[in-house]
Amino acid sequence: MQSHGKVLIVDDEISIRRALHNTLQGMGFAVDDAATGEAAMDLVGKAQYDVLLLDINMPGIGGIRACREIRRSLPRLAILMLTVRDSEEDKVAALDAGADDYITKPFHVRELAARIRAAVRRSCASTTDPDAIIRIGNIELDPARRLVRKAGGPVHLTPKEFDLLRYLMAHAGLPMMHARLLHAVWGPEYGGELEYLRTFVRQLRKKIEDDPAEPAYLLTDSHIGYRFAEATPEPVGDRT
Amino acid sequence: MDGKIELVTDVATQPAAGTRANRWTNYRRAARVVLGIWRGCFAGLAAVALVTFGAFRLHLNLSTTGSLYFLIVVMVSVIWGFWEASVTSLVAVNCLNYFFVPPVLTWRVSDPQNWVALATFEITALTVSRLSTRVQGQARVEARQRMEIEKLYELSRRILLLDRRTIGPQVVALIQEIFGTESAALFDATLARLDATGSRANDLEQLARGAYFQDSTLEGQSAHASAHVLRLGSRPVGAIAICGPEVGRLTMASIASLAAIALERARSFETESRAEAARQTEQLRTAVLDSLAHAFKTPLTAIRTASSGLLEAGRLSRDDLEMAALIDERAEHLNRLTTELLQMAKIDAAEVRLRRERISVLTLIEDAVERHREQLHGRRIDVSDSASYLDVWGDRAILGMALDQFIDNASKYSTPGSSISVIAGENLGEIVIAVHNDGPPIQPADRERIFERFYRAEDSRHRAPGTGLGLSIAKKAAEAHDGRTWVISGEPGGTTFFFALPRGIKAEIRRQSGAVARQGSDR
Numbered sequence: 001m002q003s004h005g006k007v008l009i010v011d012d013e014i015s016i017r018r019a020l021h022n023t024l025q026g027m028g029f030a031v032d033d034a035a036t037g038e039a040a041m042d043l044v045g046k047a048q049y050d051v052l053l054l055d056i057n058m059p060g061i062g063g064i065r066a067c068r069e070i071r072r073s074l075p076r077l078a079i080l081m082l083t084v085r086d087s088e089e090d091k092v093a094a095l096d097a098g099a100d101d102y103i104t105k106p107f108h109v110r111e112l113a114a115r116i117r118a119a120v121r122r123s124c125a126s127t128t129d130p131d132a133i134i135r136i137g138n139i140e141l142d143p144a145r146r147l148v149r150k151a152g153g154p155v156h157l158t159p160k161e162f163d164l165l166r167y168l169m170a171h172a173g174l175p176m177m178h179a180r181l182l183h184a185v186w187g188p189e190y191g192g193e194l195e196y197l198r199t200f201v202r203q204l205r206k207k208i209e210d211d212p213a214e215p216a217y218l219l220t221d222s223h224i225g226y227r228f229a230e231a232t233p234e235p236v237g238d239r240t
Numbered sequence: 241m242d243g244k245i246e247l248v249t250d251v252a253t254q255p256a257a258g259t260r261a262n263r264w265t266n267y268r269r270a271a272r273v274v275l276g277i278w279r280g281c282f283a284g285l286a287a288v289a290l291v292t293f294g295a296f297r298l299h300l301n302l303s304t305t306g307s308l309y310f311l312i313v314v315m316v317s318v319i320w321g322f323w324e325a326s327v328t329s330l331v332a333v334n335c336l337n338y339f340f341v342p343p344v345l346t347w348r349v350s351d352p353q354n355w356v357a358l359a360t361f362e363i364t365a366l367t368v369s370r371l372s373t374r375v376q377g378q379a380r381v382e383a384r385q386r387m388e389i390e391k392l393y394e395l396s397r398r399i400l401l402l403d404r405r406t407i408g409p410q411v412v413a414l415i416q417e418i419f420g421t422e423s424a425a426l427f428d429a430t431l432a433r434l435d436a437t438g439s440r441a442n443d444l445e446q447l448a449r450g451a452y453f454q455d456s457t458l459e460g461q462s463a464h465a466s467a468h469v470l471r472l473g474s475r476p477v478g479a480i481a482i483c484g485p486e487v488g489r490l491t492m493a494s495i496a497s498l499a500a501i502a503l504e505r506a507r508s509f510e511t512e513s514r515a516e517a518a519r520q521t522e523q524l525r526t527a528v529l530d531s532l533a534h535a536f537k538t539p540l541t542a543i544r545t546a547s548s549g550l551l552e553a554g555r556l557s558r559d560d561l562e563m564a565a566l567i568d569e570r571a572e573h574l575n576r577l578t579t580e581l582l583q584m585a586k587i588d589a590a591e592v593r594l595r596r597e598r599i600s601v602l603t604l605i606e607d608a609v610e611r612h613r614e615q616l617h618g619r620r621i622d623v624s625d626s627a628s629y630l631d632v633w634g635d636r637a638i639l640g641m642a643l644d645q646f647i648d649n650a651s652k653y654s655t656p657g658s659s660i661s662v663i664a665g666e667n668l669g670e671i672v673i674a675v676h677n678d679g680p681p682i683q684p685a686d687r688e689r690i691f692e693r694f695y696r697a698e699d700s701r702h703r704a705p706g707t708g709l710g711l712s713i714a715k716k717a718a719e720a721h722d723g724r725t726w727v728i729s730g731e732p733g734g735t736t737f738f739f740a741l742p743r744g745i746k747a748e749i750r751r752q753s754g755a756v757a758r759q760g761s762d763r
Contacts, residue, residue: 015542023549057534084537085530086579088637105537106544106575108568109552214620220610223636 005050005120009033010040010066011082012058016105020053023109029116037066044070044077050123051078051116054099056090064097071098078119080112088223092177095224101174118173118230134169136228139208139217141169148208155207160185164200165208168218173230175221201226280324284316285331292335302340302354306361309336310368317369318376325369333362388491391418395495399502407506408435411499419495421484423465427452428503429478440465444481452479468492470500477503529585536578543571573707580709583641584693587716594635594720601630601664601673608643609662616651620659627664632671632741634721642717642725645710646675646737652706653679653735670723670740678734687727691715714739 007029009020017033024031032047034040038060044052052070056063067079081094081102094102100119103112131144138151146162148155157165163185168176178197182190190196201220205212219227291312295305309332317325338347341354349355395418402410412424412435423438427448434445443460444467451458451467455476458467465483469476480499487495547568550556556564602623609621632639650660654677663674682690686697694708714737715725723741 013538013542016538016545019542019545019549023545023552026549026553026555084534084541106541106571109545109548113552213622214613219613220606222607222610222640 004028004030005116006030006032006048007051007053007116008040008043008049009053010035010037010058010063011053011055012036013055016055024113027109027113037061037063037069040066041069044074049077050120051080053112053116054079054081056081056083056094057085064093067094067097067099076123078116078123080115080119091175091221091224095175095177095180114230115173121230122171122174134166134172136169136172136230137217139169141166150208157204157207161200161204161207165204168226168228172228175224175227177225181225276320277323280316280320281327283320284312284324284328287312287316288328288332288335292339296339300340302336302357305340306336306357309333310361310365313365314368314372317372322369322373325373326366329362329365329369332365333358336361385488388488392491392494392498394418396498399498402502404506404509407502408433409437411435411502412437415480415482415495415499419482419484419487421482421487423483425467425481426499427479427481429476430503430507438483440483444483448479448481450479451481452476466492468496470496470503472500472504525585529582533578533582537575540571540575540578544568544575547571577707577709580707580713583713584709584716587638587641587713587720594638596633596635598631598633599636599639600628601632601671602627604632604636604639604643605662605664605673608640608647611644612647612651615648617656619651619654619656621647622659622661624661624663624665627662627673630664630666630671634741638717638720642714642739643673643675645714646673646739648710649737650675650677650679650735653677655679666743667740669743671743672738672740674736674738676734676736680735682727682729682735687729690727691725711737 004027007024009017009024009031010033011017011020012035014035017035021031021033029051032043032049034043035058037054037058040052040054043049054063054067058066061069063081067081070077071079079099081097081099082105083090083094083102084105086104091102100122101115103115134141134143140149142148143166146159148157148162148165164181167181167184178194179191182193182197186193186196201218202212205215205218208217209215217229219229221227288309291305291308294300295308300308309329313325313329313332316328337349337358338345341349341351341358343350349358395414398414398418399411402414408426408428408431412426415421415424416437421438423436423440423444425434425436425441425444425448427434427445429452434449436442436445436448438444444465447458447460447465447467451469455469457469458481460466460481460483464486465481467479467481470478470480477500480496482492482495547564550564551561551568605623605627609623647660647662654660658678661676663676665672665674682697686695689695690697691711691714693712695712696706696708711725718725718739718741721741723739725740726738727735728738729735
């Protein structure tokens with residue numbers, strides 16, 4: 001992973017801004033902060049950032065609208081939304097507005113750092129070769145040859161299963177909404193066929209997971225969608 | 241209630257107290273009729289006398305005079321009526337015989353043809369007057385009916401415009417204004433409220449109340465007072481009484497129907513505004529809960545960011561690290577407590593209105609399991625296949641909270657690496673979800689109390705972190721859906737928590753999906 005990036009923290013609460021500022025700086029990020037969505041829109045126009053941490057609930061235009069506006073002008077910027085309410089509505093609204101991920105307050109900094117890394121990787125990945133081989137854990141996906149290996153052995157997938165897995169692995173660590181997956185894999189006329197998606201995910205889990213009942217790679221984001229694990233899952237032997 | 245308004249067609253019953261008064265009224269009415277007849281007869285006879293005198297002096301012939309008499313009879317019948325015309329025609333035919341049929345000035349008739357003429361005159365006069373009276377009577381009835389229909393129309397139009405808050409006084413005032421009644425009274429049975437206007441308000445109030453309680457139409461002591469029961473469908477909802485100029489029976493029934501509709505409209509408006517008030521209360525409550533969440537979680541976020549930041553930075557001494565870890569852990573505990581308190585408040589609020597939808601039990605369980613993946617620490621969760629065939633009709637968020645608590649509880653108290661099983665099934669009219677773990681038994685004395693707010697069993701306090709709210713949240717969630725929670729625990733079986741929702745909920749789903757299927761086939 002590249003060494004650290006530049007982060008813009010946007011939160012109306014000064015105590016949170018200061019705590020995040022110091023902590024992220026301590027972790028090696030370059031940090032700026034802003035108190036409102038308007039100020040953030042101003043700043044992202046002037047300097048180049050890798051990640052935007054954007055609070056949803058702010059006075060003024062608020063986080064969701066700021067996210068939508070910024071996403072329009074900066075499609076590559078990694079945006080993470082911070083929300084107090086652990087509600088599906090907020091998360092869906094955040095992802096709909098173009099955020100890459102969300103995190104519920106209060107959070108452990110380690111988790112935040114992991115999400116930031118995943119989001120940064122996504123924004124870099126889109127500039128790299130789309131046919132590059134993706135390796136996560138012991139799963140290896142070769143887009144050019146349409147091959148999937150698990151611990152070295154080949155895994156046989158149907159074309160749609162392959163497309164779904166490829167999309168999820170290309171965005172590893174980030175939540176992918178149901179509708180977005182259906183759009184990307186099946187086509188723009190799909191969007192509401194949740195049962196369809198569920199069936200494919202179940203099939204995929206049977207093929208790539210050690211224990212389909214305890215998925216380590218293909219994770220569910222309750223009511224939102226699915227997320228491919230970004231870090232190497234611990235080997236099973238270590239758990240007991 | 242089917243909302244249909246039935247016309248009231250009760251058989252009239254006369255109260256005994258009104259009998260004597262009615263007899264006097266009848267006498268007076270008969271006298272008025274007799275007097276009216278005399279007036280008509282007198283006018284008819286005067287006209288006949290005048291024509292007789294003129295015709296006799298002018299030596300008019302039999303047929304001309306007969307035509308003039310005929311004209312008089314017809315006019316009398318048009319102006320006064322049949323009886324007056326009959327008397328006039330009899331006198332006229334005698335005058336014709338005496339003064340104009342030869343031999344004149346005698347009652348004798350020499351030519352038999354003149355008998356025929358006289359008889360024809362009399363029969364024609366009687367027939368024509370009869371017909372004209374009947375036509376006139378019909379015209380009068382029609383005019384009255386038309387007027388009453390116009391009034392009814394006006395009443396119905398203006399009832400729609402009434403302020404829907406206190407409808408009673410407005411309805412009686414309207415009836416009095418439009419129908420020109422002396423008094424009017426309305427008894428609203430639901431509110432047990434009486435409204436009356438006019439000089440005889442007291443009598444009419446009694447009459448209206450009497451009609452409602454006897455469930456029949458009543459006639460009042462005075463001639464034109466009567467009371468009708470108001471009905472919606474077949475259900476009596478009140479009574480109306482009016483007193484004044486006579487109103488047709490059907491019109492009275494229609495007034496009663498309109499009044500019943502007015503009452504019902506006011507009632508549904510009231511229900512609607514009550515529902516609106518409940519909705520606003522709920523919105524307010526949600527807003528308060530959201531701002532509370534914000535107020536608590538903002539400082540907690542700053543604390544946790546700082547504490548976990550210190551832990552990650554790796555610049556602290558061993559003792560400092562320990563203290564930072566303590567702050568971090570306690571802040572997280574406080575966060576969990578806040579979350580659960582807010583969840584509890586949300587369920588309390590949800591009793592006002594659950595956002596019910598059809599949910600697959602399997603999805604419900606899978607989602608809850610997914611949310612706890614990180615804290616399972618190698619414990620396996622087995623979900624029974626039967627869950628995939630079951631649906632519940634409930635609030636997804638709230639049922640999810642309940643299952644969260646059960647799974648959270650099972651993962652806290654079972655040994656790492658053991659398995660937790662979630663079983664769903666249908667039993668004795670309920671859909672039951674059971675979460676089983678092999679953890680230590682819960683003391684019999686604690687089994688009821690662990691579902692109480694903030695209660696924690698003595699031996700659990702040292703085993704696992706908790707707020708004492710979790711199981712009470714599950715219980716509240718079940719109760720909000722008319723369901724229940726309980727626990728079975730003991731050696732060697734482990735502990736099983738149960739969550740049951742009544743099956744009536746499932747019947748609801750069937751009915752709904754049936755309706756959807758029908759709609760589909762209709763298309």
